[in-house]
Amino acid sequence: MKVIGHLINGTLNTDGDSAAGSRLQDVTNPSTNTIIGKVALASKATVEEAIAAAQAAYPAWRNLPTAKRVRIMYRLKALLEQHANTICEHITREHGKVFNDAMGELQRGIENIEYVCSAPEMLKGEHSRNVGPAIDSWSELQPLGVCAGITPFNFPAMVPLWMWPMAIACGNTFVLKPSERTPSSALFIAELGIEAGIPPGVLNVVNGDKEAVDTLLIDKRVQAVSFVGSTPIAEYVYSTATGHGKRAQAFGGAKNHAVIMPDADLDNAATALMGAAFGSCGERCMAISVAVAIGDKCADALVAKLTEQIAVLQVGDGMDSRNDMGPLVTPAHLKKVEGFIAAGIEEGAELVVDGRGMKIPGYERGNYLGACLFDRVTPKMTIHSQEIFGPVLCIMRADTLQEAMDIINTHAYGNGTCLFTRDGGTARYFSDNIKVGMVGINVPLPVPVAHHSFGGWKRSLFGDLHAYGPDSVRFYTKRKTITQRWPASSQREGVQFNFPSNG
Amino acid sequence: MKVIGHLINGTLNTDGDSAAGSRLQDVTNPSTNTIIGKVALASKATVEEAIAAAQAAYPAWRNLPTAKRVRIMYRLKALLEQHANTICEHITREHGKVFNDAMGELQRGIENIEYVCSAPEMLKGEHSRNVGPAIDSWSELQPLGVCAGITPFNFPAMVPLWMWPMAIACGNTFVLKPSERTPSSALFIAELGIEAGIPPGVLNVVNGDKEAVDTLLIDKRVQAVSFVGSTPIAEYVYSTATGHGKRAQAFGGAKNHAVIMPDADLDNAATALMGAAFGSCGERCMAISVAVAIGDKCADALVAKLTEQIAVLQVGDGMDSRNDMGPLVTPAHLKKVEGFIAAGIEEGAELVVDGRGMKIPGYERGNYLGACLFDRVTPKMTIHSQEIFGPVLCIMRADTLQEAMDIINTHAYGNGTCLFTRDGGTARYFSDNIKVGMVGINVPLPVPVAHHSFGGWKRSLFGDLHAYGPDSVRFYTKRKTITQRWPASSQREGVQFNFPSNG
Amino acid sequence: MKVIGHLINGTLNTDGDSAAGSRLQDVTNPSTNTIIGKVALASKATVEEAIAAAQAAYPAWRNLPTAKRVRIMYRLKALLEQHANTICEHITREHGKVFNDAMGELQRGIENIEYVCSAPEMLKGEHSRNVGPAIDSWSELQPLGVCAGITPFNFPAMVPLWMWPMAIACGNTFVLKPSERTPSSALFIAELGIEAGIPPGVLNVVNGDKEAVDTLLIDKRVQAVSFVGSTPIAEYVYSTATGHGKRAQAFGGAKNHAVIMPDADLDNAATALMGAAFGSCGERCMAISVAVAIGDKCADALVAKLTEQIAVLQVGDGMDSRNDMGPLVTPAHLKKVEGFIAAGIEEGAELVVDGRGMKIPGYERGNYLGACLFDRVTPKMTIHSQEIFGPVLCIMRADTLQEAMDIINTHAYGNGTCLFTRDGGTARYFSDNIKVGMVGINVPLPVPVAHHSFGGWKRSLFGDLHAYGPDSVRFYTKRKTITQRWPASSQREGVQFNFPSNG
């Protein structure tokens, strides 16, 4: 049985039962619930070893010219493209998502690496000549030191690539702790990073659970923590990390609404919703889980079209890319999602399509759940107030755009949203006034491209700065401002007790 | 007796004993310790009233074109220049600093307002055409809502001007809580803001103590808190505010070292140190409180020159601008500083000049302390490890630049530092490798100019983003990213279950 | 009779018949054609005197801290607001435009000054740490030296304010040559600049004609020329100035089309067109002079609505702000516009409303022409291919948006255009694919605001960089890039014959 270990100081430890005493935990294939590996759960000592390696590698790495640090990214991009199949097999086998969907995920991760190639431009400081007589001032964006990333099960390849490539391009060193449910792709990508030329200690991967997380959050040598996961953990990570003097950004849960205006092309909107709601079984923080139709006529038509399309949706093992949807990640998660469905029925929502009880021939033990469609969902129902993270789409009905926007604006989350319309004025009013960080106009999954930044509002993000793109440069650096003059030595200068100004 | 009240919803309440039940506290002149006013300490209810006013004013203010919001700043600048004497009298009478020093402070505040006039430029988002086929994406820097500022006694005019002008220029509304020891100038400036055209509720001032602070930190309507003060309170403010879902930046204490290289012009360096150490009685977070001389020869000469200059330093009432230094802010603070001096002697430092016991004719009850000079201070002494915030300059001796830098880099604070040298290479090595946020090369008080940003490292700043300048725009706004396409209605589009990418 | 002279080296020479031998030329009021002043036409020697003053003032001005240079702009803004009436009377009396329209022009000029207050931010260079081992590199945007501006009759206050405030804020000195037909407002504003604190020689104004222009274009001390006027002169200015080693930007003529889609609100579109076509008698380079209606139904309705609105349009002396339109600038220009109208009729266009022969009681000798409306104009007609610069609106009819865009895209000019629609997709297709520099969506006069830049495409602009806004900073500065290292003196370095790279 393969052991998925740690990558510390450039060395892959495939023996989980190392001196540092990692515990082992099963890794299963959600399509069959068979055990396909053992992941080593790092002890505090092992995590500290990784931190120490990162700390030791920092001074030399920081002083390497930026262009040289970044050059590794070009090689890494090529290696990722070369090994895409292997990576995506890891993703599908451990997470369950359809292989082609994994390819999309990986491609997005590669696009983040492409953006990292802009680091020499993005790291430029601001230089001012003559802020005073023959006085110059400039700021530098200096690296922080050792940074850490803690990443979720649902994008095992992409989310780590939001973090460490930019972090190290900025001159930091890094310790990554991927999800222990889907650990293989991140570890394999890190190995490719080493192959691409990342020096020992600059990038380290430790697998683990809460013990590893807490060690990263508390250790004084760690300067910054990036986290993606659920809101309760995000809040814990943020408060613990900042409470220990670290910079932190913690991305949490979501409840993403689509609003469908009567002037929208309903066929295209329904098609777009299918992918946005059921792709990757809805296990995406940007998944559309609620569609708010404006007017009953629009709602009725939408429900009809969705019902029709759900009927032909293909569910099955992710390695077959003809499938549209694979299994949920674990039996426990399946049970949790089914609990939400029961609550929805209980609270009075109308279950138009019930995907429960689905059995896939040959994969009867897999965590399968068919697409579910609720109609007449209301704001206070559990299936609206909470994140389900499963293939459950809720239809809400509103009379006006403003009513739909009020529903969204009063929700606890504010990650993503989208609007379907043809009207320029409607689009502008919505995008201006909606209290959500990422907005799509006729774009169902408005994940910003790699040269923009990712981040929600309200309880979807704890921290000031968004992930990847321009904000990530600011997150992984701190500003140093230098004010410099070169007085002539022969000239006597007067004492100045007053506060210096340009007055 | 004048009561210094609150400015809420455009109305100045000079009756501290208002319905909301503010308590009253003496405001004294530190030069005489006579009571010159009563400051109203806002109750929770009063602060909530201010927050409610800010909340109510927000929607209209947010939607006003940026250029119109900013236009008020031009008028405010003119009013501040016109009323500079009144403002600086408030500062000197309540804080004690010399009037001309107050003028320097005010001028810096005005420079921050000048920078705010750049807001239409700084608020520009990033627009990308064709991030996908006929898909555009752009980000907007949208305002946060109600923001709060909590400011210290030592820069009663300037530090509020770091905060609320940019905050409101970005479209936010604001509640300011100035120091209750020096409340008048900030309140008066806010009144000038109203006169300049700030609509009711957009800028509110509440005076108060911990009750007011805690209300601001906890109230859900407050979206962001800026704080300047001591490190323990900064840490409390940061953790409390972020723990209640707010964005926060909290600027704390400092211990700023100057390093004097043997090649520096020692006369000029000594003169520069005089102002940087003793200006405003050392009650500046950017004051130089430690001078590290490289080599004993350099140290001996420096001590001699400083001793000579201290001998002619003029201490006295701040309203006489011929004085170099006024009183400390309170008897309690005087006592605290004297305690540090005693500890320094106790721990073995050499008190070369003893400023204690100074009596100013006509101001015998004032909180006066003459300039003090310690030599042979070592890293672990209390007078080195802690912030004194008084007119006490410590000389340390190091053999090499590296030794001096190690002293600085291992200190808990990292606000400001400066180096005196003529050598380009020495300057570059120092500014690159010193772990301090604001660095001066032959500039003793390297406070960044208004178009750069202010911020220390380590325990001098809790938060990601610096004060004023470019970082303040980012602090007072949140990013919204919009992705937009306009599909032709006649064209049928296929469903896309895979994660969207540019691949 | 008042003589409008030159402002050289801080001194206003109101005696046009000075030693330098300026010739004198009448300045007339277009509403009456009475002579209201004499403008001095500078000789080559006088212009060279101004250039010499600017050259002499340059070194000290360049070295003044940017913040100090910019501070003058705040005072100038206040002075312009204070003296707005005087300035606008100058404009109306010399140009003829309605007083309130002049106020709009002046306000735009003031907004350009507001943007200039961003210069400390905009002048920041780019700083890179460690472009090689311990090698830093940064760029500075340094001033050019003496710059010149040559401005047109139609915006006598605003266009000069596009130029010299930013030029001098960047550290340059300036010689302005306003239109000799409308010279007073620019000269008066320059005097206010001196009052605001611009030192002698930094800003100079010479009135004149071709002799003055040619001197500015040829003199070696002049480093850059900005011009706004007609296309043939713009082309001449650009080629002559660049041929003499100067940087140049020359803004020429225009033919701005509005496209009206059937889904637009036709009432509002017609109202918008009225102002855009007839405001300032159409003597604006951003005036809409052609409206392309999509479909005959749309065209017919539009013609009907415009005819109706033209019927109530008030024409008369500009000092009465109840009027909508004043006289044309000169009898010669009136004759030229009438010639175009005759040509239009001749070539087969349908003159729906004929404004010729208008007599305003009390102003019978003024250059008055009522609003004219042509229908069924085709691309090759003279009234379409050439700029009329008068109150003549041409209606064209197209079957599709693409046909309308082809008309625009094949026109020689590419200054401004606008589209009326409610459809987001139509707007995006138009703004993306139209070959015009400034595009309005439901905005009839899409003059960019002051924090964006103004510039057309094709034969509307000769030069790379647009006017005002961010581009103007780049135009008035040149890049200097410094690469710096500080090798240790004790360390022997090897010779490097190969081309240095980061490889």
Place this chain on the structure above:
Amino acid sequence: MKVIGHLINGTLNTDGDSAAGSRLQDVTNPSTNTIIGKVALASKATVEEAIAAAQAAYPAWRNLPTAKRVRIMYRLKALLEQHANTICEHITREHGKVFNDAMGELQRGIENIEYVCSAPEMLKGEHSRNVGPAIDSWSELQPLGVCAGITPFNFPAMVPLWMWPMAIACGNTFVLKPSERTPSSALFIAELGIEAGIPPGVLNVVNGDKEAVDTLLIDKRVQAVSFVGSTPIAEYVYSTATGHGKRAQAFGGAKNHAVIMPDADLDNAATALMGAAFGSCGERCMAISVAVAIGDKCADALVAKLTEQIAVLQVGDGMDSRNDMGPLVTPAHLKKVEGFIAAGIEEGAELVVDGRGMKIPGYERGNYLGACLFDRVTPKMTIHSQEIFGPVLCIMRADTLQEAMDIINTHAYGNGTCLFTRDGGTARYFSDNIKVGMVGINVPLPVPVAHHSFGGWKRSLFGDLHAYGPDSVRFYTKRKTITQRWPASSQREGVQFNFPSNG
């Protein structure tokens, strides 16, 4: 005999005698003056064929998402690294420079491609919300169309890579005309570009002479021309291209001075000068051709050290990388350089080292010239006023830094310069006040790195914008500014005849 043809519309025409009737010209190896190939000189018709291909490819290429255009650059970088030896053999065989020097050149070109990978970031426009009530405005940097590059013999691989990769990344299509003396490397690199995925017509290469150049300068379809070469041709290219309505930037000659202060480390300065003066035989526009020593003592020592180092400098065939210097490019150029040496002697300069008459065994017919060192050169001598472009270093003597700077500042060229010193103040004074575009402090060849921009001042550059780096993005795009509002259709709006402003 190999014919070096054209690459048009994706097809390499190796038959120079094609239908379009190219003439053929010898390509020789400067080390032996043997003919190694025939280069096809394109007729007007052939160039027009290339332009037509570029024009046809433009619309689709422009609309490809930027990220997709840029993705080709990653592949191209990998291909260039893979084929580096082949490319550098082409360079050395045709140009003569030492192979390792060619490798340095190629690496620089690759670094330019790396910067092009930042294009999605650099192409971002500026977006402003609410420039007026519910009015937004943004600018886009749109491509120009067909662009052309004309490149010199001395950097046959690098200079083309300054141009076309960024041009096409911005959405333009391109026609490159490399030097007909050294055509092979650029053509080969373009083939690799096609292999990397550049579609047919997007990048075209035509070889040729004045006929080809003039066709590119005059054809209306060409929107922009970048040129690098000598100053007379640069001036011709700039005026012809701009005279035909094109954007242009034309980089010309240089005379780059190093200033050596007495406090500099003279050994290191001399070593640095050896490479900067004699690397690539001085055939670099950034070569240091004059060293100004401050004080005779410094000058004497410098001459001594240089003489010593020249004695061991290895001259020989470029394919042997142990050589420091190869032959000059042509017999004609050798003769021209020898003419300068004769003139120097004639005019009174002291020829300390005479490299004339050098014969390399086995390469007796090559264009060899040994390193030459002149002392006591004065400003008006021909060898100072003119660019030699050969291995001739002139020593000048000045008493003060200011005197040295006056020599530089009054020279017609202003490309590069450098200063050797240890003093921070000296460096700052020099870099601030020297009238040269690229400045090195202890960096002898201050060619800006790829993420900064390259450009001289005065007669070294015709045009506003520098090459590569940020300026190149601005050069290869034009600004379009869109102002957009979406009025409610139900709301009647009033007519606005006045000029619109934010007042």
